[in-house]
Amino acid sequence: MKDFYEQLIEHDLNPYLLFDSSGKVKSYNKEAEFLLNFVSIKELFQLAVSNASLNFGFNHKYISLKYNKQSYYAILVGYANDDEIALRLYKVVSNTTHTIKDDKLKLVNIFSLIDLSKNSTLLHSKLNINELYDISIPEIKININDFLLCLNECFSTFKEKQNISLQVYIKTGEYEIINQKKCKIVALEFISEENLSFDKSNEKNLETKALKSNANVFFDHNSIKLELPMIL
Amino acid sequence: MNKFIAKSESSKKLLNIAQMSSSLPVNILIIGPKGVGKKILAQNILPDASIFDAKTLEETLINKTANIEEFIEIIITNIEQVVNKKEFLERLSNIKVVATTTYLPQDIEASFAVKLDIPPLIERKEDLEELIKLYLKEAKEIYEIEIDSKDIDIDLSSNGVSLKKSIFKNSILKSLKDDDMDYSLEQFILNKLKKEYSYKDLLECFEIPLLKAAKKEYKSQLQMANKLQINRITLRKKIDQYSTQLED
Numbered sequence: 215m216k217d218f219y220e221q222l223i224e225h226d227l228n229p230y231l232l233f234d235s236s237g238k239v240k241s242y243n244k245e246a247e248f249l250l251n252f253v254s255i256k257e258l259f260q261l262a263v264s265n266a267s268l269n270f271g272f273n274h275k276y277i278s279l280k281y282n283k284q285s286y287y288a289i290l291v292g293y294a295n296d297d298e299i300a301l302r303l304y305k306v307v308s309n310t311t312h313t314i315k316d317d318k319l320k321l322v323n324i325f326s327l328i329d330l331s332k333n334s335t336l337l338h339s340k341l342n343i344n345e346l347y348d349i350s351i352p353e354i355k356i357n358i359n360d361f362l363l364c365l366n367e368c369f370s371t372f373k374e375k376q377n378i379s380l381q382v383y384i385k386t387g388e389y390e391i392i393n394q395k396k397c398k399i400v401a402l403e404f405i406s407e408e409n410l411s412f413d414k415s416n417e418k419n420l421e422t423k424a425l426k427s428n429a430n431v432f433f434d435h436n437s438i439k440l441e442l443p444m445i446l
Numbered sequence: 447m448n449k450f451i452a453k454s455e456s457s458k459k460l461l462n463i464a465q466m467s468s469s470l471p472v473n474i475l476i477i478g479p480k481g482v483g484k485k486i487l488a489q490n491i492l493p494d495a496s497i498f499d500a501k502t503l504e505e506t507l508i509n510k511t512a513n514i515e516e517f518i519e520i521i522i523t524n525i526e527q528v529v530n531k532k533e534f535l536e537r538l539s540n541i542k543v544v545a546t547t548t549y550l551p552q553d554i555e556a557s558f559a560v561k562l563d564i565p566p567l568i569e570r571k572e573d574l575e576e577l578i579k580l581y582l583k584e585a586k587e588i589y590e591i592e593i594d595s596k597d598i599d600i601d602l603s604s605n606g607v608s609l610k611k612s613i614f615k616n617s618i619l620k621s622l623k624d625d626d627m628d629y630s631l632e633q634f635i636l637n638k639l640k641k642e643y644s645y646k647d648l649l650e651c652f653e654i655p656l657l658k659a660a661k662k663e664y665k666s667q668l669q670m671a672n673k674l675q676i677n678r679i680t681l682r683k684k685i686d687q688y689s690t691q692l693e694d
Contacts, residue, residue, distance in 0.1 A: 322470075326466065329466070330466050330467055330470075330560065333459060333463045334467075337456070337459060337460070337562075338565075358470055358471055358472055359559045362472060362559035362560065366559070
């Protein structure tokens with residue numbers, strides 16, 4: 215019977231992690247393994263500890279969390295002794311399928327668009343860009359106008375900086391289902407040596423532009439990452 | 447069609463971006479002060495497109511006096527002067543637009559994926575030299591004179607527009623002969639007489655430039671009186687009379 219419960223947790227769509235008292239992970243399920251690609255163990259342990267009940271037992275908390283593309287609406291923290299604490303996150307799940315209207319998409323070389331946006335946005339800037347491109351990326355279908363506006367916004371963020379690196383690559387092992395077809399994902403990662411002074415309105419603005427160009431945007435203290443499906 | 451002068455680094459970059467974006471289905475906005483070559487760059491991007499003044503086009507769209515949808519691509523000048531920019535650009539959503547403006551209005555920023563900011567001529571030394579050469583050559587051919595850039599008071603207040611004007615103005619002055627001068631004066635006086643100028647008013651038109659030129663040439667009032675062969679007291683009176691006009 216014990217095996218059955220373990221199997222149930224293993225196959226759960228929601229991530230589950232069990233920590234020891236020092237914050238090391240003792241066990242986790244498949245979803246948690248995926249989640250750990252985007253968030254540190256330390257951060258999740260802190261989340262569990264800061265939301266644990268005062269006494270032994272279980273505590274539900276409805277909080278809005280977002281790691282990478284996935285949002286969570288609640289967590290469950292439980293502990294029965296001082297040696298172990300468990301954390302379960304509840305996913306916001308939507309069953310809407312992702313469709314993109316094909317009529318405004320045009321087959322284009324993504325590097326030409328990056329070059330165009332870089333040159334026009336940074337015309338009077340002294341920013342030095344270390345370009346690390348995977349040139350094997352083929353021509354893909356993009357809404358050129360909206361994607362350029364999104365790229366312009368990204369480059370503008372780094373206008374006053376000295377150096378950044380721009381990495382363009384195909385993500386391994388990740389796909390998106392677009393118009394019922396499995397598409398690989400192209401990532402464009404702008405990484406600065408310095409921290410970014412990004413406020414919520416900047417984030418919202420870029421998120422809106424990214425969404426219009428069928429891309430997802432992720433922010434870190436010193437980087438911006440755009441991910442868009444490789445529609446061929 | 448005139449060619450966009452691209453001798454300076456910034457202009458070369460601009461021309462490169464313009465060429466890259468010319469084949470893409472995106473709108474292009476060219477920003478810059480008067481006379482920097484916005485319209486010429488737009489024509490380099492869309493050589494076969496019709497050119498519209500934004501204000502006139504807005505009126506045309508409102509009054510529906512022309513069918514704009516038959517165009518695939520157009521050039522719009524002075525787009526900053528359009529009153530309802532959002533609605534204006536929505537009506538042109540199926541057309542490739544290359545527009546020019548002297549500044550970037552916030553409400554049209556999102557409609558242009560490519561923005562080209564042309565710096566003033568004073569910041570593009572190599573382009574300025576090339577333009578001076580070009581306009582001088584043109585002026586020499588028209589007025590059949592020998593003129594050098596050193597002979598010209600170059601005016602860059604409106605970039606290429608004022609530059610051309612200053613070169614041509616100086617060239618005209620250099621090309622004038624006595625009989626041209628007589629004819630010009632006659633025409634000048636004729637125009638003034640139509641506005642009922644008196645003898646005294648017209649005399650001012652001669653005396654001020656005469657005194658200015660003499661001041662430049664002879665420096666002191668004593669020399670001026672001697673060379674012009676007029677009484678020093680009369681000269682002083684005249685200088686006092688036009689003191690404000692003679693100051694510079």
